[in-house]
Amino acid sequence: MSDTEDTGEIDMTIETEVIDLDGDGVADAVVETTTTLIDVDGDGVADIVQQTTITAIDVDGDGEADIIDETTITAVDVDGDGEFSDDEIVIEETTAVREDLLDEG
Numbered sequence: 370m371s372d373t374e375d376t377g378e379i380d381m382t383i384e385t386e387v388i389d390l391d392g393d394g395v396a397d398a399v400v401e402t403t404t405t406l407i408d409v410d411g412d413g414v415a416d417i418v419q420q421t422t423i424t425a426i427d428v429d430g431d432g433e434a435d436i437i438d439e440t441t442i443t444a445v446d447v448d449g450d451g452e453f454s455d456d457e458i459v460i461e462e463t464t465a466v467r468e469d470l471l472d473e474g
């Protein structure tokens with residue numbers, strides 16, 4: 370990366386996985402995982418790790434996602450020991466379901 374600051378470095382990777390649940394050749398679910406590593410003090414060890422996983426599921430097969438599940442895991446090495454202990458990790462999960470899908474169920 371050309372635009373690095375004096376200290377600190379941000380490394381971001383995005384992985385996309387397409388899942389065909391029923392095997393008809395059309396994707397039914399898409400899982401996108403974004404991982405962000407932030408090295409605040411520039412010592413080469415990541416101090417903040419954030420991973421966001423977005424799962425989009427097309428239930429009725431019309432090509433549009435009906436259920437979107439988003440999970441974000443944020444780990445901050447507060448005490449700087451290079452490890453993420455349980456109290457340094459926060460997990461947030463939100464699920465959005467299309468409204469008319471809920472009405473039918």
Ligand SMILES: [Ca+2]
Nearest residue numbers: 391393395397
């Ligand atoms: Ca399919």
Ligand SMILES: [Ca+2]
Nearest residue numbers: 408410412414
């Ligand atoms: Ca560091």
Ligand SMILES: [Ca+2]
Nearest residue numbers: 429431433435
């Ligand atoms: Ca759909």
Ligand SMILES: [Ca+2]
Nearest residue numbers: 446448450452
């Ligand atoms: Ca720690």
